[in-house]
Amino acid sequence: MTNNRSISQINQKIENGEANIYTAEEFKKLLKEGNAPSFDEVDVVTTGTCGVMSGTAAILNFVVSGPGEFIRAEEVFLNGVPAHAGPCPNEWLGSIDVILHGTTHSIQDHNYGGGFVLKELLEGKPIDVRVESAEGKTIENTITIDDIGRGQIIGTRMAFKNYTAFVNSYDEPIKSIFSAIPLEGNLSGLTFSGCGDLNPLQNDIPHNVIKAGTRFLFNGAEGLILGDGTRSSAEKPNLMLAADYKEMDPYYLGGYKTGQGGEVYDTVAIPIPVLNEEIYNNLLVTDEDIKLPLAEIKGRHLPVGVTNYKEMWEGYDLRPQYDHSKCSNCDSCTIERICPTNAFANKKRNPALCFGCGICAHYCTNDAFNMNTGDVDLEINNKNVNVPIVCRQSDRLRGNRLSNKLKKLIETQEFTL
Secondary structure (H helix, E strand, C coil): CCCECCHHHHHHHHHCCCCCEEEHHHHHHHHHCCCCCCHHHCCEEEEEEEEECCCEEEEEEEECCCCCCCCCEEEEEECCEEEEECCCCCCCCCEEEEEEECCCECCCCCCCEHHHHHHHHHCCCCEEEEEEECCCCEEEEEECHHHEEEEEEEEEEECCCCCCEEECCCCCCECCCCCCCCECCCCCCEEECCCHHHCHHHHCCCCCCCCCCCEEEECCEEEEEEEECCCCCCCCCCEEEEEEHHHCCHHHCEEEEECCEEEEEEEEEEEEECCEHHHHHHCCCCHHHCEEEEEECCCCCCEEEEEEHHHHHCCCCCCCEECHHHCCCCCCCHHHHHCCCCCEECCEECCCCCCCCCHHHHHCCCCCEECCCCEEEEEECCEEEEEEEEEECECHHHHHHHHHHHHHHHHCCCCCC
16 A cells, blocks of 8 residues: 655654755755665655746836836836837836847847846846837936846746757758857767756656645745646647746756757755655666667757667766866867857866866867766767767756755745745
């Protein structure tokens, strides 16, 4: 007979300081060592993922002028990034509502976009606003996060359970949103997304727990799951999410440059209360069990093989080591130009901005960065090839940090199940 326990019973154990709470990383480590706690010994597992999540939109309200200075906004630009005015017209009020897409590019620089604006606002940096009004007036102002009256982020398709890895067997480099730089040809590199066995939906495949109304952490802010996301399917589910933008931590949210311009990354942590043995058994998945389809980056739907997340993550470095002594006076620093999160500038690496993508270790002409991102043996077109992993578009370090934060909030009862 299947054992069952209720949320209230688990909450009571938390209040009494008796609950056994693990992050997904802690639980999987014990599992891989053959020491996984039994069903009776685990009450909650906090899962987490971080990666490029294109379906990110922010709804913001702020004042740009005094009342009566213009009728209504027609076009709005934040640091040169177009935002959608409305839906409320706010006629004559001087305040505007906008929807800013994380993937919208600046009119001056396609590598700079909404994801970078959202991070800079949260960091307290000033943002230039330009409004083109219905009657042809131009209003210019500067705002900071303190000027945002209300902010909400809606994620339309987030935290996919599984992704696809990409290679390029053609002769020429291919530009894609799935690689931080054009992916070189002749099977010279592999790019992928996904945090493997830390990912929330990998640990609750039938959606026993993760469903509409579930509370979670979205870039550090408490949020609600609205339901399935767009393009969600039984095979490749994803989520629609919402949380207060002003409560988010800029460490977990930001812009990410790709071969097709600026994108946006987010971090999600979801608790899984272990209510019954079915939920517990679904937590026993490991990276080795999670298949990762492999496809041509040109076309995206041309399958060429399959690998798994153990091949992507196990034993590899999450961050590069930087040797300043090897950094020469290049006329133009390649890494400063191609780093997707702008984590390297003026010969300095900013750990708070680093995403662990691995690009620097592969493309620095002076080998100033040391990072083992791994490689994978593949059978492609009936021949065996070894392909280095040159770009990650997910960050297990951030995903695990947010799941660890969620664990601590549950333990201190600042977050209730």
